[in-house]
């Protein structure tokens with residue numbers, strides 16, 4: 001259970017998050033939607049304590065992560081898998097080593113076990129053949145998928161995805177959507193998916209949270225989303241319509 | 247009160263505060279050092295072994311030049327030639343060995359560290375390490391600083407040997423001073439404290455260069471341009487603080 005309570009965050013004069021609150025129950029897949037620059041990535045970084053709110057609190061499993069020691073925070077973070085918007089692959093390691101990195105660092109697996117898990121993760125994102133390639137030799141979309149494989153390698157309880165399907169072709173996007181759904185259903189992962197893509201929202205999410213100009217403007221289930229009469233929300237959704245494919 | 251402090255005083259103070267904070271965290275990460283041992287090896291190879299050729303070359307030349315210059319300055323025929331050895335060897339051990347090595351490492355190692363860490367910062371790789379639950383300071387900074395402290399004295403010793411060797415060789419071949427007299431002169435005026443001073447100095451330089459460059463790289467802001475800025479600043483700041491440390495150590499210890 002993740003609970004974000006009335007957080008505010010400014011960078012200099014720029015007030016990015018304004019009184020944002022959000023609850024994500026165990027096992028839920030929540031989509032965070034909103035326009036570019038509305039503060040989605042910043043919100044995500046608050047959830048794992050990479051950024052500290054100016055005011056407000058973030059609870060993970062009942063623990064206020066802004067109020068614990070660094071050592072404790074690191075233990076909390078080990079329950080998370082995070083896919084960063086730019087992938088954030090370690091560019092000094094090849095794809096295989098990137099996915100193997102959390103396994104080698106945090107488990108006592110031997111090399112052949114590591115190899116198996118890495119292969120399994122890479123084939124989940126349909127990239128079983130790129131193990132020896134360096135991140136710079138991969139396309140943007142491929143980097144994203146390797147990063148996704150790395151994020152799920154340790155089978156975390158919480159996975160944060162920052163735009164997992166942006167920059168991917170529709171077919172690969174669907175594969176990734178299916179993967180997110182499978183992880184959520186089979187392993188009971190709690191997922192937070194930051195995205196612009198209403199098609200994947202409708203496909204994977206239990207609930208959506210719409211950030212508008214730094215405020216949590218609307219939250220609700222997919223049914224409620226369809227029925228909503230909120231003008232700003234409908235404008236955002238209909239701008240996506242051609243992708244939803246009527 | 248802080249609001250009225252001019253920026254040219256406040257900014258360096260803030261930087262110093264953040265630098266100390268970073269060092270504090272780095273010290274805190276030392277207990278879990280075992281986890282990052284593999285990184286230490288890699289950094290020792292990069293900082294030490296890969297810098298060896300250029301350091302030796304620079305040392306050889308500075309030793310040779312010092313010999314030639316000293317003999318040029320000693321124009322009186324009555325002065326025994328051995329004096330040249332007595333001047334070149336302590337110059338190398340006390341000052342040139344460490345400073346030449348320091349300048350080369352500031353450019354080569356300092357810039358590289360800042361560029362590496364800066365790129366990792368702006369591409370969110372440092373965030374990714376942190377998000378996994380790793381201590382990024384322990385993982386990235388501690389091995390680099392430790393490698394600097396360990397490898398700098400090694401490079402310094404190599405630089406001294408090669409520099410003195412180069413001085414002897416050029417002195418002999420160029421007809422300035424025969425090797426025998428050079429060695430005799432050096433022996434006569436040898437102070438056992440000199441090499442110790444040089445080693446202390448190189449420990450300090452190794453720490454200064456790597457910790458400043460890590461600091462500049464780790465807190466890089468603003469994309470590729472920011473990485474460029476951090477890289478230049480790391481090299482320049484390393485050189486400046488190296489000279490400052492040089493002076494302070496000389497005043498305190500000599």
Ligand SMILES: Nc1ncnc2c1ncn2[C@@H]1O[C@H](COP(=O)(O)OP(=O)(O)OP(=O)(O)O)[C@@H](O)[C@H]1O
Pocket residue numbers: 011016034035036037038039040041042043085
């Ligand atoms: N480290 C930072 N320093 C200063 N400003 C920042 C920082 N990170 C984000 N911002 C600002 O916060 C605002 C929200 O950024 P954020 O990255 O959360 O947007 P986003 O909703 O993820 O957009 P996108 O969909 O384009 O990724 C932006 O105006 C950005 O300029």
Ligand SMILES: [Mg+2]
Pocket residue numbers: 040041042085162
């Ligand atoms: Mg974003």
